[in-house]
Amino acid sequence: MLDRVLQTIDAERSETLERLKDFLRIPSVSTKPDHARHMKECAEWLHWELDNIELDARVMPTGGHPIVLAKNVHRTGRPTVLIYGHYDVQPPEPLELWTTPPFEPTVRKDENGYDAIYARGAVDDKGQVWCHVRALAAWQANGGIPVNVTIFVEGEEEIGSPHLTEFITGHKDELRADIAVISDTNQYARGLPAITYGLRGLAYMEITVFGASHDLHSGLYGGTVPNPANVLCELLAALHARDGSVAIPGFYDGVLPLSQTERGLWARLPFDERTFRNDLGLSDLSGELGFSVLERIWARPTCDVNGITSGYQGHGAKTIIPASASAKVSMRLVPNQDPAAVKSAFEAFIRSRLPAGVRVEFVTHSRAPGIVISIESPAMRIASAALRTGFGVEPVLIRGGGSIPVVSQIKSSLGIDTLLVGFGLPDDRVHSPNEKFDMDAFFCGTRTAAALLHGLGELKVT
Amino acid sequence: MLDRVLQTIDAERSETLERLKDFLRIPSVSTKPDHARHMKECAEWLHWELDNIELDARVMPTGGHPIVLAKNVHRTGRPTVLIYGHYDVQPPEPLELWTTPPFEPTVRKDENGYDAIYARGAVDDKGQVWCHVRALAAWQANGGIPVNVTIFVEGEEEIGSPHLTEFITGHKDELRADIAVISDTNQYARGLPAITYGLRGLAYMEITVFGASHDLHSGLYGGTVPNPANVLCELLAALHARDGSVAIPGFYDGVLPLSQTERGLWARLPFDERTFRNDLGLSDLSGELGFSVLERIWARPTCDVNGITSGYQGHGAKTIIPASASAKVSMRLVPNQDPAAVKSAFEAFIRSRLPAGVRVEFVTHSRAPGIVISIESPAMRIASAALRTGFGVEPVLIRGGGSIPVVSQIKSSLGIDTLLVGFGLPDDRVHSPNEKFDMDAFFCGTRTAAALLHGLGELKVT
Numbered sequence: 028m029l030d031r032v033l034q035t036i037d038a039e040r041s042e043t044l045e046r047l048k049d050f051l052r053i054p055s056v057s058t059k060p061d062h063a064r065h066m067k068e069c070a071e072w073l074h075w076e077l078d079n080i081e082l083d084a085r086v087m088p089t090g091g092h093p094i095v096l097a098k099n100v101h102r103t104g105r106p107t108v109l110i111y112g113h114y115d116v117q118p119p120e121p122l123e124l125w126t127t128p129p130f131e132p133t134v135r136k137d138e139n140g141y142d143a144i145y146a147r148g149a150v151d152d153k154g155q156v157w158c159h160v161r162a163l164a165a166w167q168a169n170g171g172i173p174v175n176v177t178i179f180v181e182g183e184e185e186i187g188s189p190h191l192t193e194f195i196t197g198h199k200d201e202l203r204a205d206i207a208v209i210s211d212t213n214q215y216a217r218g219l220p221a222i223t224y225g226l227r228g229l230a231y232m233e234i235t236v237f238g239a240s241h242d243l244h245s246g247l248y249g250g251t252v253p254n255p256a257n258v259l260c261e262l263l264a265a266l267h268a269r270d271g272s273v274a275i276p277g278f279y280d281g282v283l284p285l286s287q288t289e290r291g292l293w294a295r296l297p298f299d300e301r302t303f304r305n306d307l308g309l310s311d312l313s314g315e316l317g318f319s320v321l322e323r324i325w326a327r328p329t330c331d332v333n334g335i336t337s338g339y340q341g342h343g344a345k346t347i348i349p350a351s352a353s354a355k356v357s358m359r360l361v362p363n364q365d366p367a368a369v370k371s372a373f374e375a376f377i378r379s380r381l382p383a384g385v386r387v388e389f390v391t392h393s394r395a396p397g398i399v400i401s402i403e404s405p406a407m408r409i410a411s412a413a414l415r416t417g418f419g420v421e422p423v424l425i426r427g428g429g430s431i432p433v434v435s436q437i438k439s440s441l442g443i444d445t446l447l448v449g450f451g452l453p454d455d456r457v458h459s460p461n462e463k464f465d466m467d468a469f470f471c472g473t474r475t476a477a478a479l480l481h482g483l484g485e486l487k488v489t
Numbered sequence: 490m491l492d493r494v495l496q497t498i499d500a501e502r503s504e505t506l507e508r509l510k511d512f513l514r515i516p517s518v519s520t521k522p523d524h525a526r527h528m529k530e531c532a533e534w535l536h537w538e539l540d541n542i543e544l545d546a547r548v549m550p551t552g553g554h555p556i557v558l559a560k561n562v563h564r565t566g567r568p569t570v571l572i573y574g575h576y577d578v579q580p581p582e583p584l585e586l587w588t589t590p591p592f593e594p595t596v597r598k599d600e601n602g603y604d605a606i607y608a609r610g611a612v613d614d615k616g617q618v619w620c621h622v623r624a625l626a627a628w629q630a631n632g633g634i635p636v637n638v639t640i641f642v643e644g645e646e647e648i649g650s651p652h653l654t655e656f657i658t659g660h661k662d663e664l665r666a667d668i669a670v671i672s673d674t675n676q677y678a679r680g681l682p683a684i685t686y687g688l689r690g691l692a693y694m695e696i697t698v699f700g701a702s703h704d705l706h707s708g709l710y711g712g713t714v715p716n717p718a719n720v721l722c723e724l725l726a727a728l729h730a731r732d733g734s735v736a737i738p739g740f741y742d743g744v745l746p747l748s749q750t751e752r753g754l755w756a757r758l759p760f761d762e763r764t765f766r767n768d769l770g771l772s773d774l775s776g777e778l779g780f781s782v783l784e785r786i787w788a789r790p791t792c793d794v795n796g797i798t799s800g801y802q803g804h805g806a807k808t809i810i811p812a813s814a815s816a817k818v819s820m821r822l823v824p825n826q827d828p829a830a831v832k833s834a835f836e837a838f839i840r841s842r843l844p845a846g847v848r849v850e851f852v853t854h855s856r857a858p859g860i861v862i863s864i865e866s867p868a869m870r871i872a873s874a875a876l877r878t879g880f881g882v883e884p885v886l887i888r889g890g891g892s893i894p895v896v897s898q899i900k901s902s903l904g905i906d907t908l909l910v911g912f913g914l915p916d917d918r919v920h921s922p923n924e925k926f927d928m929d930a931f932f933c934g935t936r937t938a939a940a941l942l943h944g945l946g947e948l949k950v951t
Contacts, residue, residue, distance in 0.1 A: 044537055062687040095569060097905055125687035132621050162754050186941075227708060229708075229807070229808070231806045233806075238767040238771065238945075239770055239771055240769060240770030241770075243769065244891060245819055245821065246689060246691075246821060246889070246890045246891025246892060247786065247796060247889075247890050248769070248786065248890070249786070249791040249793050249819075249821050249890060250776050250777065250785040250786055250789050250790075250791040250821065250890070251619075251775070251776045251782045251785040251786055252769060252771060252772070252776075253773070253774075253775040253794050254794060256793075256794035256796070256797055257725065257726075257729065257793065257794050258723075258749060259722070259726040259730075259797075260721070260722040260726045260794065260797075261722075261726040262727075263719065263722035263726075264542060264719075264722045264725075264726035264727070266719075267719065269725075283898050290800050290827075300745070301678075307700030307701040307702060307705065307714060308701055309701055309704075309714060309715070309846050310845070310846055310848075311715070311845035311846035312713050312714060312715075312846060313714060313715040313844065313845065313846050314712050314713045314714075315712065320713045323713040324709065324710065324711070324712055324713055327712050328711040328712075329707075329711040331707050331711050331718075331719065331810055332716060332718035332719050332722065332799070332800070332811075332814075333707060333718070333800050333801050333806070333807060333808060333810070333811070334718070334723075334800030334801035334802045334807070334809075334811065335718055335721075335798065335799045335800065335802075335814065336795070336797065336798060336799075336802040337796060337797045337798075338794070338796030338797065338817070339795050339796035339817060340796050340797075340798040340817075342686075343816075343854055344693045344695075344795070344817065344819070344855055345795060345796070346691070346693070346819055346891075347795050347796075348795070349794075349795070349796065352794075352797065354718075355800070355801060355802075355806065355807070357707055357711075357806070359707065359708060359711050359712065359807055369572060378923075382775065383772070383773035383775065384771050384772055384773035384774060384775050386772075392805055392806035393806060400499070404908075408827040422645060427708070428708045428709050428711060428712070429708025429709055430708060468600070486699065487836050488673045
């Protein structure tokens with residue numbers, strides 16, 4: 028049956044592409060209030076498409092932009108797959124840098140001669156949502172989808188999903204599933220499709236050091252009052268040891284050692300450190316001793332200052348001792364680190380080093396655990412097979428250094444793992460002008476989505 | 490003869506006050522282009538007043554606002570005194586905080602019941618310039634000024650005197666003198682007139698640390714690239730040792746130890762550390778071990794961060810590794826420290842600690858040496874006697890923690906010391922709304938200026 032489904036997908040390529048263009052023409056920019064009607068239009072369009080393939084589709088209101096939810100008829104005894112995606116896009120500006128307008132999708136060759144479709148949202152995430160919709164359509168045209176499916180497409184991902192937690196926790200029964208699938212990540216490289224089986228978490232803190240009640244003249248007071256800017260620097264400098272590791276006591280509690288299997292898998296990935304470095308304009312890389320670049324990004328926690336502000340920042344000189352100094356500090360966490368414990372350890376470390384005469388305040392901006400799926404799990408094996416079917420090559424198993432908040436929300440609210448099977452390429456210019464989706468990736472992705480539904484049919488129902 | 494001069498001053502108090510009000514009514518705000526005509530008007534007014542007391546007065550153009558220069562007939566064999574002041578004032582805003590309008594000078598009681606004249610420029614510096622002009626007038630009315638006098642009033646002090654160096658070096662012969670006098674400082678407290686016999690210098694640097702060519706995603710790159718914000722904090726944290734001293738090798742080269750005499754003089758000054766602390770809203774002071782608060786401010790060099798900027802500084806969170814981070818760092822210097830050597834030592838220290846993968850750039854915003862006059866010098870003894878005559882009490886000898894750039898310019902260009910004999914009070918709200926000049930201080934200051942001319946007549950001509 029999968030073969031017939033794949034044949035249908037191949038036969039309908041041009042219709043699939045034309046309909047994707049319709050999807051991409053709707054300027055569903057979630058952050059702009061004057062695009063509210065386009066958000067609604069986009070949700071309705073998707074609702075109609077899902078309804079059209081015999082799913083029970085609904086546009087569901089939230090405190091912000093609506094969520095589109097659709098299901099086939101769920102039968103007991105069959106595994107249930109939750110497919111998440113988003114129909115909103117980033118603002119397209121600066122418009123003058125687009126070769127063709129962001130909401131007039133155009134197929135043309137990229138700089139390496141490969142066909143791609145250019146539009147805002149081409150790959151992030153409308154194009155990848157469309158892979159799943161067209162895979163579902165092909166199954167429906169060939170006797171029906173082999174698993175219970177719930178597809179769940181939100182309209183606020185690009186603005187931080189402010190209503191997602193409320194929605195998920197408020198619709199736990201409707202969203203109950205055995206496994207989740209998200210296609211909002213990349214292949215490792217062209218011709219190397221990937222499963223992202225782990226992500227880092229995040230503890231993002233803001234720290235402000237307060238000294239005198241107002242800025243002081245550095246001549247009249249310098250040398251006798253604590254300077255919050257100097258103090259902040261001393262506190263932030265203490266966060267790292269000389270070997271590049273994080274010096275906060277307890278920071279590494281729970282961090283899992285990397286298995287030899289994983290180190291081996293990653294060591295075999297093509298990675299040119301010199302190209303990586305040159306692309307960033309850096310003469311040298313840095314980081315924790317004893318780990319490769321990929322290991323540092325994918326499997327080691329970090330502590331980075333994201334911004335600092337204090338005192339006079341204009342042109343020239345102003346001789347003041349600032350009344351306060353603040354910094355945004357984010358710690359990327361790895362699976363099995365406890366974000367709450369890390370936050371507490373950070374605050375305790377800072378407080379323990381605070382000199383007399385200043386006080387400190389903290390704000391927590393976000394806190395999310397790292398996540399990982401066992402590379403030996405049945406779902407991972409099914410996903411690998413689906414990518415093999417879809418792309419015709421063996422996929423690689425990678426992790427990501429960033430966070431995808433919905434993955435930890437699905438884990439904590441619904442208790443299930445997420446397969447991150449994305450079809451983008453690293454040079455797709457996500458969030459930038461001339462965003463694209465490679466045409467081969469698009470069609471192989473659609474095939475993969477179809478194969479994945481087939482494979483997941485064999486998943487054990489919990 | 491001094492007695493008759495002082496009698497004239499006392500007899501003409503009300504005229505002196507009325508003419509000061511005329512001076513203060515001219516809104517000579519140097520920083521505002523739309524006040525250019527008031528600047529000219531003010532210079533012309535002062536020119537006329539100086540001409541009126543039989544001085545050879547001129548309004549001299551500069552690249553900005555004009556300088557008013559006036560002299561009596563200089564006779565060889567008599568010492569020459571250069572009196573410096575400024576006729577420009579700070580902007581008066583915010584206007585709504587003034588009890589009476591800033592350019593409608595009003596005499597009324599201050600919060601402690603003392604009569605004072607309220608206006609922008611009352612004490613900084615028109616009122617104090619006026620003390621000197623009226624003292625010169627009283628001498629002219631009683632047989633002539635007993636020394637050669639050059640009075641030199643600029644119109645750009647509040648905007649950093651951008652044309653002063655050029656003017657002084659271009660008019661060295663005209664400005665040649667044996668001693669300079671400036672009244673633009675304070676008494677130590679009410680009833681404690683002071684001579685400021687030392688000032689700190691300044692080396693004001695800006696340092697920028699550069700990493701990758703653009704801001705990077707802290708998830709995708711964190712842990713493997715140098716973070717300029719973290720690096721900057723580490724560099725700035727290293728500037729101080731644990732005991733509060735500055736850790737730059739060579740920083741203290743040339744610093745003179747405080748004499749027991751000076752320590753004794755300062756230890757006897759009334760100083761309430763608790764009030765000082767509370768006024769600043771601080772629970773504790775800080776600073777170099779082994780020195781009192783006044784010693785730290787007046788006689789010890791410092792290193793303070795005046796401002797820092799890097800990365801994301803807006804509301805909430807942005808997960809970036811900034812491409813650069815910069816800080817403004819000022820070092821207050823004490824007499825006999827070499828600003829050029831300190832600047833070099835600072836840069837060498839930073840470069841020696843710079844980790845791989847980042848680069849650094851420096852900008853020098855200003856560089857001026859500290860200055861000090863021997864408290865045993867004849868000029869100091871003359872100034873003390875003049876304050877005794879003017880105020881009827883023994884003055885105290887203090888230093889200042891800030892810099893008055895013209896003092897080091899006079900030293901380097903004309904080779905002479907400056908007597909800083911100022912009549913203000915610490916609560917005069919200089920640069921703030923409701924600036925005032927205490928009426929007693931104003932008249933005692935005028936008497937002091939007259940007595941100083943008398944005393945300086947005995948100075949040895951070099």
